[in-house]
Amino acid sequence: MQTHKIHLLAQSVRRLLRRSAFEHVANLLSKLRPGDISHIMLELGELQQRRVFSLLIKKDKDLAGQTLTGMGLDPAIALLAHFSAEEAAAVLQELESDDAAQFISALPEDRAAAILDLMATEESAEVQGLLEHEAETAGRIMTPNVLAFQEVVTVGEAIHTIQNAEDLEMAFYVYVVDERSHLVGIVSLRGLLMVPPSTPLRKIMTTDILSVRTDTDQEEVARQVALYDLLAIPVVDEENKLVGVITVDDVIDVIKEEATEDIFYMAGVESDDRIYTPPRKSVRKRLPWLLINLVTALMAATIVAFYEPTIAKFSYLAVFLPVVAGMGGNSGTQTLTVIVRGLALGEVTWKSSRAALGKELAVALTNGVVLGLLCGAVAFAWKGSFELGFVLGGALIINILVAGVIGTLIPLFLIKLNVDPAVASSIILTTFTDMVGFLSFLGLATYFLTVVSSS
Amino acid sequence: MQTHKIHLLAQSVRRLLRRSAFEHVANLLSKLRPGDISHIMLELGELQQRRVFSLLIKKDKDLAGQTLTGMGLDPAIALLAHFSAEEAAAVLQELESDDAAQFISALPEDRAAAILDLMATEESAEVQGLLEHEAETAGRIMTPNVLAFQEVVTVGEAIHTIQNAEDLEMAFYVYVVDERSHLVGIVSLRGLLMVPPSTPLRKIMTTDILSVRTDTDQEEVARQVALYDLLAIPVVDEENKLVGVITVDDVIDVIKEEATEDIFYMAGVESDDRIYTPPRKSVRKRLPWLLINLVTALMAATIVAFYEPTIAKFSYLAVFLPVVAGMGGNSGTQTLTVIVRGLALGEVTWKSSRAALGKELAVALTNGVVLGLLCGAVAFAWKGSFELGFVLGGALIINILVAGVIGTLIPLFLIKLNVDPAVASSIILTTFTDMVGFLSFLGLATYFLTVVSSS
Structure with a gap:
């Protein structure tokens, strides 16, 4: 959506909020894309932001989470500070675990622990797994939800699994692992369409694999994805076991972050010093x-x-x-x-x-x-x-x-x-x-x- | 590939060049990814670069083209200046037309015209089509090769076309148009896998379309792709006719370019002022x-x-x-x-x-x-x-x-x-x-x- 439309929508939201027409606001927003709601949020004053975010939490926690992610780390953290640990946990557990980990790691330690405690067990464990890796490494920014199959699985079986998998909007490669989870091959989604369903993945996978290790610096990850025009890059541990994947949308964030860092360093500012920093x-x-x-x-x-x-x-x-x-x-x-x-x-x-x-x-x-x-x-x-x-x-x-x-x-x-x-x-x-x-x-x-x- | 490996390879290439072991160099490089060859090129001296690029042209024009693209615009233009219009045309016609257009537009006018004349008719026409749009707009950076189907086409027919299409490595969405080429829907590649082959695209396409116009600024294109986590965005003309697509790898280039522009402006430098600028x-x-x-x-x-x-x-x-x-x-x-x-x-x-x-x-x-x-x-x-x-x-x-x-x-x-x-x-x-x-x-x-x- 164009910036001036966002501007007009933000004005409408402000007007509706002043009239306490909360139901109208919720309806208006639910018709928009999360990215657009994020932008509208950034145009609102602090109190208005809180009001709108409460409405989103009540209406649709997933939408609230995506809105938060789209606002950028610092404004989002500033906003989240005004909500209870219960509310924060309910929203963060809806996020991709790499996004959730980013928020959690930016919070004060005790609050982070409280929120992790309150999150659903599985999501909390995933986030904690990511947080064990150093900041700004592949292990921290990857998503552990990765589509992996054994070599003997057939194309038909793989397609069937993909059809039934949830939350795989960004899956364009299928990874092939041996019986001990070592990454041994890659097949593109398009590659699956090119052969009869009975073909085993082993036959069509490419073994010339580009991967990064969990401790690879995120700047290096971004460099590789950009250099080789990849949509995603698999992440392996020190034994070459597949542990996650980093998608191109996360790489875009890294590239922006690194550019900010360079701009800031030239001026003697550190990159986490933003207008929302105390x-x-x-x-x-x-x-x-x-x-x-x-x-x-x-x-x-x-x-x-x-x-x-x-x-x-x-x-x-x-x-x-x-x-x-x-x-x-x-x-x-x-x-x-x-x-x-x-x-x-x-x-x-x-x-x-x-x-x-x-x-x-x-x-x-x-x-x-x-x-x-x-x-x-x-x-x-x-x-x-x-x-x-x-x-x-x-x-x-x-x-x-x-x-x-x-x-x-x-x-x-x-x-x-x-x-x-x-x-x-x-x-x-x-x-x-x-x-x-x-x-x-x-x-x-x-x-x-x-x-x-x-x- | 890691930077120090590139470094070692560049040393080997230099050594082999000094010994005039050109066949060895060509063999060594042909085993590498184009992105890695680009990096090795940047480590070589001017004369060595020219020598290696001659070898690449002889061996594999497509690889030569991709190497050129990976080097970045300015170093690539500097290198290309030492080759004949015939050689340049032979390499550039192998590129995606948006990449070729970028090179052509950076050349002096008479040389650009000469190269366009020497390129294969179809490629030359495509590049000239792109060059009619303003620099830094969607129309300039899009690729006109876009996978579009009529609404009545079935999923099975679409998959069949994809299987037989060349040069569609980056196709993750299928675009649906009406009989007058107006963009009316989008289906993801994964979406094609979810339904029986006899389903018409009309039934499964989403009509909530994000698109940009040919005259949209590239910065706005990048903003939308990043904001909505897209892999590609369709480009339409003023009548909403589908004319091209911009993929996320091109968006990454735009984001880097815009960051460079901002860094440079802060220091009173224009963004096209590089070390290779005369x-x-x-x-x-x-x-x-x-x-x-x-x-x-x-x-x-x-x-x-x-x-x-x-x-x-x-x-x-x-x-x-x-x-x-x-x-x-x-x-x-x-x-x-x-x-x-x-x-x-x-x-x-x-x-x-x-x-x-x-x-x-x-x-x-x-x-x-x-x-x-x-x-x-x-x-x-x-x-x-x-x-x-x-x-x-x-x-x-x-x-x-x-x-x-x-x-x-x-x-x-x-x-x-x-x-x-x-x-x-x-x-x-x-x-x-x-x-x-x-x-x-x-x-x-x-x-x-x-x-x-x-x-």
């Missing part, structure tokens, strides 16, 4: 990053302090200090972003990085000369000092050039050191561009304005 | 952004210029100018990123933004006070001036507080104005934090160091 927690996450920034900023400031005598004599130099540092930082960030994202998407490798460095140097030189000339001309026009124009232009060229080189090399070195380049690159870059900017500008100024002029 | 093109894309930055930096500098007399008297103030501006910029960027990404993921709405503002204010106040006290103490320790510590601390608190408010409001206002908040937010933010930083720090300094001290 302020105290956000402070605890953001302040350390700002403190590191403060230390490096003060380090760079000592360079300015060193040249204080020059500034005392030519106070107008202070006007351009932030300009030189800032332009270096900005152009370096452009380079950095291209390299970091290229690395994340697998487009940049250590091998191709030599070409990248040459290219970034050329770009930096051009940008540096243009901006240096322009900025130098502005300074000359302002103060009528040729020396100032020359010093400022020169410092800008130097700083932008260094920023281009450093912006290319930092992420490449970090990845060699097995550090996520998205995390630390930008702070190292700005430390460099601040320092080089101050040093080149004030160094040149001291030489040309003080030393040369007085000689 | 320097001249990169300059043309980045320089305008840097020029805007320069203008706003110079605007902020005029504030420093206004207070030059104060700096002339207390030159040590210059040391802290970049610190005040930088800390405001950094903390504001944290806020901005959380809001912009929340908007992109649909988690933040205009409605929930009031809560967000309150939260960000609380975070900014806490961070501001901590950083202000700390930085003030450092300045006091350095110069022994209580006034300096007070002025610096106060300016930091003010700037960080303003950054929190501005960082929340800018993206919200931009979205109200239908401007992509990822594009313009950060430049507006840093302009504000520079100005407010300089104004508060130098304003307070002028008052407390000059006016108050002299009275």
Whole structure:
């Protein structure tokens, strides 16, 4: 449904809620897809959300669960906090166990335990099984409900089982296991249609299997599903026993999550810091990053302090200090972003990085000369000092050039050191561009304005 | 395949190429999946890539095409540039037409025309059909090969067609159309298995259809596929005639592309600026952004210029100018990123933004006070001036507080104005934090160091 329609529906819901026409709201929503209800929920105020969610719980717990899933983790957790453990358990047990596990693991420990206790035994056991695996691994995001058959089962028998299975909307592959549950083959749903019903699966299964282990990082899972254009990937334990499957819809969530992580790291924010995160927690996450920034900023400031005598004599130099540092930082960030994202998407490798460095140097030189000339001309026009124009232009060229080189090399070195380049690159870059900017500008100024002029 | 295995294979390929053992290379690669060959290609140098790709073209044009697709658009285009139009056409006509269209549209016009001329008539026509639609719309990224049946066709007939159809690996839904090609129903592949073969599709199809139009933005397509957990979405024209289908693997590409776009915009880079982009093109894309930055930096500098007399008297103030501006910029960027990404993921709405503002204010106040006290103490320790510590601390608190408010409001206002908040937010933010930083720090300094001290 289009965003503006969601908007109009949300308005209707608000109007109906104000009139306490709850039955109308419930009827209106029950005609919609869960994903659309989720979006409407996000448009409502907190109290309205709670009201609507109560109605959903009463009307259709499965729908309530799907609505919750579609809202995204943080808004959903915030909403769920206002409901009893009984209500939460009743909704969560309707979810796919991987979705339920995601919610449970985000809750405070005692509440999570209470909800697990109240959930139906089977669902609770499944969720607890998933929670035994590390966060962000295949074992955590898989669903343990997987369609597996022995090799001797015939196509006809397999089709019969599929016909009678519930909750298998997303089944497009049939997995074949030996008598000890080892994954030995895969047949696509379409493959089942291609042969007589009496054919044993052994005959048509492909044994060239792509699978991941329970401890495989979710980013690697996503990489494989995307790379090989899969709809699902089987998950095996360390003995190659089939324990679950990860479907492409979960992979899409992972890809979005990882992109968010990269975007956030570049800005010094952690990925679980959202608008719904309590302020105290956000402070605890953001302040350390700002403190590191403060230390490096003060380090760079000592360079300015060193040249204080020059500034005392030519106070107008202070006007351009932030300009030189800032332009270096900005152009370096452009380079950095291209390299970091290229690395994340697998487009940049250590091998191709030599070409990248040459290219970034050329770009930096051009940008540096243009901006240096322009900025130098502005300074000359302002103060009528040729020396100032020359010093400022020169410092800008130097700083932008260094920023281009450093912006290319930092992420490449970090990845060699097995550090996520998205995390630390930008702070190292700005430390460099601040320092080089101050040093080149004030160094040149001291030489040309003080030393040369007085000689 | 795991990254380190790819690495080892790439080393083997390089070794074999050096020994001119081309037959060995071809054999080695033919045993791998196309996605893995793509990754190996990205690890090779330019000349080696060309050598390997020649081998692939000779051995298996379909494999060569899939390898190209897996490399990503820019590296693939760079590689393709070294091959004749004949060779390019022979490879591209093996691709899915949406993939081929993506390559063709990225080529210079005359080369694109030459390749289209040389491609097989049917493939060329399909690609040209796609190219008639705007870039980044459903019509451009769809595949026109879609499995459609009339309502009266029976399940048995449909299954028979599927069994004999080629190139339908990704078919999980069967689409039902009326006699004038209007899309009227959908049946899942699994649905076909659930009923007797004599059942007409009309009886089992769902008429509650999710579809997109050819002119729907690809971001909206991706949003719907992700929201409703679809494996494919049908594409219709303005008369609701079925013209194509978009599968989930293409949606994954779109999601990655859109994430890249957002990451890049935040850093002032355009999304088609990659390491393989020629320097001249990169300059043309980045320089305008840097020029805007320069203008706003110079605007902020005029504030420093206004207070030059104060700096002339207390030159040590210059040391802290970049610190005040930088800390405001950094903390504001944290806020901005959380809001912009929340908007992109649909988690933040205009409605929930009031809560967000309150939260960000609380975070900014806490961070501001901590950083202000700390930085003030450092300045006091350095110069022994209580006034300096007070002025610096106060300016930091003010700037960080303003950054929190501005960082929340800018993206919200931009979205109200239908401007992509990822594009313009950060430049507006840093302009504000520079100005407010300089104004508060130098304003307070002028008052407390000059006016108050002299009275």
